[in-house]
């Protein structure tokens with residue numbers, strides 16, 4: 514029996530009772546009452562002890578039997594009802610969690626479906642604003658348990674774009690909200706077979722990144738040079754853009770004149786503003802307008818008037834930009850040049866490079882494919898925490914396994930921590946547990962994920978043999 518039926522029955526009972534009392538009040542109200550009830554004669558003892566008593570007792574027995582039936586019936590439904598409550602509670606919690614995920618913009622960095630994304634961040638060594646990779650979290654419970662995920666949510670990840678979300682970490686969410694968020698994150702996890710199916714693609718993209726590293730840094734250097742040039746140009750551009758904002762505003766507020774296409778801009782304004790945009794394009798790089806006085810939508814689907822207004826807004830925001838840059842000219846130029854020097858040094862040193870030949874020879878009996886897969890796996894699954902700068906992009910990457918959020922692993926360091934290969938494998942499968950010892954000197958912080966549910970043991974062994982085989986630095 515559902516609780517709503519039960520409530521309906523009780524409600525009916527209450528209404529019935531009220532109706533009884535009200536009707537009792539009206540009963541007999543029409544008759545004249547000469548004698549007050551306390552003075553009038555009532556039923557005698559015989560009558561009271563037989564008929565009336567019998568009737569009352571019968572009603573009592575009937576009601577008691579009804580209760581005897583109702584209570585077990587209610588009890589029988591109890592377990593179901595409780596389960597329904599749990600399900601209902603979970604659903605509401607997931608809904609609230611989804612709301613938090615949207616409200617706090619997790620999706621902006623991790624993707625709306627949690628499949629990973631990126632965030633803009635100022636890289637600490639170079640001072641350059643970079644695109645920092647944000648990991649997928651639609652698979653996060655394969656590597657962390659609830660408490661570990663909660664830790665990252667509460668405290669965020671300092672030295673990265675991931676903010677602290679819990680009150681204890683200085684963020685906005687209380688415990689209940691974190692519960693809801695975690696509940697929701699469970700809700701959008703992908704199945705394990707889907708996670709395992711991404712391994713090869715992950716390896717390939719990390720290997721591709723190695724192949725194209727030089728090109729990526731060269732592109733970044735070119736961008737940085739453009740930035741420097743635009744800082745240098747700002748003093749000459751400033752008066753031009755100031756005048757352009759004035760001139761274009763004046764043109765747009767001009768009234769009267771023939772307006773063939775009747776779009777609110779006179780023919781002469783359409784021609785003048787187009788010529789003007791072409792003239793300043795060379796200096797400012799702003800858009801060129803081609804407004805046709807005979808056509809109210811010179812660009813199909815966009816009214817000429819709104820195109821012209823958009824042009825003015827473009828000039829206005831350019832003015833704000835250039836004003837800020839020219840006011841802080843020395844600071845901006847200095848920062849941009851330091852950044853360029855950093856990138857040029859990175860291109861020269863190429864610290865991201867690895868030699869598959871050497872790795873194959875020293876560790877995998879000359880098997881280049883194994884060497885490649887081992888490096889690809891390490892970069893795809895470990896580098897974001899164990900190689901400095903990896904998430905910021907290739908130009909910021911120090912030597913592979915140089916240490917980041919997690920300790921340095923290169924140069925055979927792992928052999929100091931793990932005497933036995935088996936212990937090492939076990940650690941990578943399970944990850945660290947907060948406060949629990951690992952290896953020879955390690956104490957886990959719960960921050961090293963477990964990879965047992967993400968990678969097959971053969972791949973884990975490849976990574977481990979690669980790390981164990983690294984020569985100590987000279």
Ligand code: HEC
Pocket residue numbers: 613614617618619620621622623631632645646647648650653662665666670673674675676678694897904918
């Ligand atoms: C401004 C971007 C940004 C926002 C917003 C953001 N994150 Fe993150 N988050 C990151 C980055 C970047 C990392 C990885 C940091 C690193 O490189 O070590 C991360 C890491 C994490 C991790 C750890 C995953 C792992 O395997 O290391 C979890 C869990 C997480 N975020 C969940 C969330 C949730 C839930 C929200 C919303 C409440 C959120 N994040 C909002 C950028 C963001």
Ligand code: HEC
Pocket residue numbers: 891894895896897898899918919920921922926927930941945946952955956957958959960961962964976
């Ligand atoms: C989300 C970040 C993160 C990722 C990804 C990660 N680790 Fe770690 N790792 C850590 C942290 C942090 C520690 C330190 C222990 C702790 O705090 O739990 C650690 C510890 C270790 C240690 C012990 C080092 C020592 O000297 O004590 C080894 C070995 C290791 N990780 C290997 C790996 C390998 C191999 C991978 C990839 C399969 C990997 N880690 C992926 C964060 C990470």
